[in-house]
Amino acid sequence: MSFYTSLNGLKNSQTELGVIAHNIANVETNGFKKGNTQFADIVAGSAQSDPRMIKGIGATVEGITQNFGLGPIEQTGGALDIAITGDGFFAMRSADSGNTVYTRNGAFGVDEAGFITDGGPNRLQVFPTDADGNITGTTPMDAQIAPTNAAGAEYVGVVVGADGVVSASYADGSTEAVGNVALASFITPTGLKQIGSSNWEATGISGQANYGAPGTGQYGSLMSGSIERSNVDIAEELVGLITAQRNFQANAKAIDTATQISQTVINLRS
Structure with a gap:
């Protein structure tokens, strides 16, 4: 024995x-x-x-x-480097499979079609907003930046506020809200399934994702120009x-x- x-x-x-x-x-x-x-x-x-x-x-x-x-927050200066200063996950939808994965790695960029991605097929999910950044719907959608605004001015940059509002800037000096970052939470986050690349999938143990805006309820605010390191x-x-x-x-x-x-x-x- x-x-x-x-x-x-x-x-x-x-x-x-x-x-x-x-x-x-x-x-x-x-x-x-x-x-x-x-x-x-x-x-x-x-x-x-x-x-x-x-x-x-x-x-x-x-x-x-x-x-x-929470892991250490490193300041990078990148406009689309975003850290969550509290609870919540970024929701990313795969353009290939349509599946949604969740991550704390906020190192994002813009692809050739204007979608905000993680450098792969996964696109950042945001709540739809009006021109002033007020949320108009609760169903997350892909964050996509228009290459030109209604006046024909070209896109020059993007900023993300602590409240999650993603705003695109154009050559004529105007700004336009793209959406509000949708953060996800779970009843049992330890039940999430690791799938690599700092991504997780929801399971029956974790429960389905609940979405909310940064800085509201249990969700942490966002810090633009920063990345959350490993804990x-x-x-x-x-x-x-x-x-x-x-x-x-x-x-x-x-x-x-x-x-x-x-x-x-x-x-x-x-």
Whole structure:
């Protein structure tokens, strides 16, 4: 029995080492959220067992949870570099599949068609607004900047306010609201599915997305010209790495000890 108990311990430590290694590898990934390995003990006993004689049979990985704590905010000066200073996710709709993904990485740009994207097929979702930036609908849509305004003046730049209003500037000095950034929230954000590139998908555990404007209710305001960095604390991860390594070594030693005891018993009987 001790062999299997220690073997489970080895596997658990290996899982924790993998999670920590993944965290460390993404210390420079914008919008990344670190993972934490959660363990639970395993106990087996029947209804007839004396509760004073029940012993544990090891541990198991109960889950790998994500920590959605706010990461450091780095000022970049980019007009379409946007950080969320509180709760919420940017909603991005794929032009290829039509699926919506969610991210905290606000490094955006404008493609050749005027859509605000993450550099790939995903387009930033905004609430429709009137010319003054007042929200006129609650269904998010793709953020698209017109190359010219009604007077024929060419597009020259874009700004994003703390309240989420995206405003395009034109050569004649006029500005025009493109939309208001739609932030998403979830009942259980730890239930979101990681799909890479600092993106998540909604699942049955996370629940469906609820949308709101920045700076309202539970949603954080936006900070233009800034990017949210990874929330990985490298010093904390290195300490965890040492602890996981010691746990791995201890379980390996337990297997070695159990082997020696078994060998001694076999020698006594021979």
